Amino acid sequence: MPFNEELVASLRAALAANPDNPHLHKHLGDILMAGEDLLGAEQEYRLALKLSPQDLGIKLALAEAFLKQEKHSASLVLVEDLLAEPNPSAQAHLLSAHLMARKGDIGRATHHYLKAREIQPGLQDPDLESRIPFFEPPDPPQSQVPELPAPPGIDLSQLSFFQLAAESELERVPAQSFPEEPGFLPLEKPDLGFADVGGMSQVKEEIELKIIHPLKHPELYAAYGKSAGGGILMYGPPGCGKTHLARATAGEVNASFLAVGINDILDMWMGQSERNLHQIFEQARASTPCVLFFDEVDALGASRSDMRQSAGRHLINQFLLELDGIQARNEGVLILAATNAPWHLDPAFRRPGRFDRILFVPPPDQESREAILKLILSGKPTEGIDYTTLAKKSEGLSGADLKALVDRAVEMRLREAIKSGSPAPLRQKDLLQALKQTRSTVQEWLTSARNYALYANQSGFYDDVLHYLKL
Ligand SMILES: Nc1ncnc2c1ncn2[C@@H]1O[C@H](COP(=O)(O)OP(=O)(O)OP(=O)(O)O)[C@@H](O)[C@H]1O
Ligand SMILES: [Mg+2]
Numbered sequence: 001m002p003f004n005e006e007l008v009a010s011l012r013a014a015l016a017a018n019p020d021n022p023h024l025h026k027h028l029g030d031i032l033m034a035g036e037d038l039l040g041a042e043q044e045y046r047l048a049l050k051l052s053p054q055d056l057g058i059k060l061a062l063a064e065a066f067l068k069q070e071k072h073s074a075s076l077v078l079v080e081d082l083l084a085e086p087n088p089s090a091q092a093h094l095l096s097a098h099l100m101a102r103k104g105d106i107g108r109a110t111h112h113y114l115k116a117r118e119i120q121p122g123l124q125d126p127d128l129e130s131r132i133p134f135f136e137p138p139d140p141p142q143s144q145v146p147e148l149p150a151p152p153g154i155d156l157s158q159l160s161f162f163q164l165a166a167e168s169e170l171e172r173v174p175a176q177s178f179p180e181e182p183g184f185l186p187l188e189k190p191d192l193g194f195a196d197v198g199g200m201s202q203v204k205e206e207i208e209l210k211i212i213h214p215l216k217h218p219e220l221y222a223a224y225g226k227s228a229g230g231g232i233l234m235y236g237p238p239g240c241g242k243t244h245l246a247r248a249t250a251g252e253v254n255a256s257f258l259a260v261g262i263n264d265i266l267d268m269w270m271g272q273s274e275r276n277l278h279q280i281f282e283q284a285r286a287s288t289p290c291v292l293f294f295d296e297v298d299a300l301g302a303s304r305s306d307m308r309q310s311a312g313r314h315l316i317n318q319f320l321l322e323l324d325g326i327q328a329r330n331e332g333v334l335i336l337a338a339t340n341a342p343w344h345l346d347p348a349f350r351r352p353g354r355f356d357r358i359l360f361v362p363p364p365d366q367e368s369r370e371a372i373l374k375l376i377l378s379g380k381p382t383e384g385i386d387y388t389t390l391a392k393k394s395e396g397l398s399g400a401d402l403k404a405l406v407d408r409a410v411e412m413r414l415r416e417a418i419k420s421g422s423p424a425p426l427r428q429k430d431l432l433q434a435l436k437q438t439r440s441t442v443q444e445w446l447t448s449a450r451n452y453a454l455y456a457n458q459s460g461f462y463d464d465v466l467h468y469l470k471l
Contacts, residue, residue: 007031022052026061033065041065056082056089063095075099090120094128101131104273106314110135133274133314185258185280187287190251197248198375198399199368200241203359207232207249210357211334215253215289218331231323231335231354233297235342236361237445239400241372242338243295245361249336250291257291258284262299265315274318281322281333288332297337298344316346323354340445342461343452360464363398363442366391372399376406381425390431396440409434 011028018024029044045062052058059078066075076099082092093116100109109132117123129135194204210232214221234242243259250257258280265276284292294300300319323335337355339345349355364372370391377385394402409430417423450469453462 004031020051022048026058029061038065038069060091067095067098072099072102090116090123094125097128101128106132185264185283188257190247190257192248193252194248196375197241197245198371199364200245203234203245203361206357206359212253231337232357232359233337233355234359234361235339237363237398237442238340239398239441240361240363241399242361246291246293246336253289255289255291256287259293259295261295273315277318277322284333291334291336294337296339298339298341320348320354362468369394369402372402376403383425383427385428393435397438398442401438401441405434405438408437
């Protein structure tokens with residue numbers, strides 16, 4: 001339906017005379033929708049629905065307008081309403097299938113799509129099918145099925161919305177969401193090394209042994225029949241240096257650094273997630289030596305509960321496949337991952353060859369805090385700082401907290417410097433004062449971890465946490 005300005009103008013005029021006519025609002029909405037004025041359409045449908053709250057056609061149209069604007073929850077509310085009716089239409093099921101597919105619930109998406117096709121034989125939605133991995137129609141191939149006229153009771157004008165939606169949806173997918181070749185994540189070359197990481201000696205040691213040495217001396221490892229592979233997973237409270245250390249690891253071995261957040265994988269169209277993940281691994285394999293760092297890796301697994309079983313399962317399987325390096329060898333790819341929520345992690349991640357080293361990264365101890373403070377303050381003008389005392393008094397603060405503390409002290413000093421007109425170095429007094437105003441951001445995490453460690457410590461997973469908490 002081409003956008004018809006004249007028609008819109010005349011409908012608006014008609015509406016000005018009859019503002020309470022739901023059909024006019026609906027009609028105008030349809031035309032705006034066809035002209036891709038989605039927000040305009042939404043507004044008209046809303047008005048229409050207000051005037052005629054039980055009209056299923058309006059509800060359906062509004063749900064469609066929401067979907068096209070990616071207002072998924074709003075759309076879902078209406079679709080659930082529509083499906084609760086005695087005989088839901090094919091369109092309601094189709095819309096539901098679209099929403100479920102975007103949510104990653106492939107099972108339900110398939111169910112609703114099949115339902116829609118049962119009600120309306122011949123119905124086909126290639127866009128939807130492309131979002132349902134491995135979708136196989138139970139019928140004979142659709143090309144052999146003649147197009148059937150819509151059964152009575154189905155408003156054909158609505159059908160055209162769906163076809164329109166399917167087409168425009170394809171167009172609206174941003175090109176970079178479908179990476180065809182490696183190289184869609186920014187590749188970093190960190191210029192920091194282990195020397196820039198205070199404390200954390202145990203984690204550093206493990207990284208050395210498990211991934212740096214094999215990289216530097218592959219022949220030694222080969223001689224013992226030990227393949228490099230496998231990754232290290234770090235877990236612990238926020239701000240205690242997991243990301244910092246991962247970046248420093250790359251710098252330490254002069255490798256590239258690829259940081260992958262869950263959004264790089266998931267925040268795209270469902271069904272593409274596995275491919276995105278594969279592309280990321282491919283990018284790492286093409287940029288060796290490379291540290292491939294998965295931040296918040298639990299989200300890959302946690303997505304199962306949030307987004308329903310099947311899609312998350314596919315993604316985890318893909319991840320495991322890539323980790324196992326069956327499809328392509330991961331030589332020269334060092335895999336690190338971090339999480340704040342190890343309890344959400346899929347146990348399959350922990351098998352040998354995958355994340356077979358799982359390390360607790362605790363809040364820094366006194367010695368580490370001293371090292372971190374020195375690092376943070378190096379390069380800043382200071383005078384008479386007693387690092388040992390500061391480290392003693394900052395028990396419970398994370399690296400990030402210490403950074404915040406120093407920032408605060410610098411700010412206070414700056415304010416004074418502006419008043420007096422002359423810059424002055426940071427003093428112990430400033431830092432102690434800032435310390436008073438700095439709260440630990442690790443306590444909440446430690447409280448949850450304590451519960452898991454006490455009550456869900458399968459195979460001693462949280463022994464390090466128990467040890468840290470002296471339990
Ligand atoms: N051991 C450390 N040495 C030096 N700086 C540190 C250290 N730990 C933390 N920091 C500082 O604190 C900041 C926050 O740390 P980082 O982002 O690595 O924490 P994280 O453990 O990854 O936290 P989250 O779990 O919230 O992702 C870093 O940018 C760094 O400046
Ligand atoms: Mg981090």
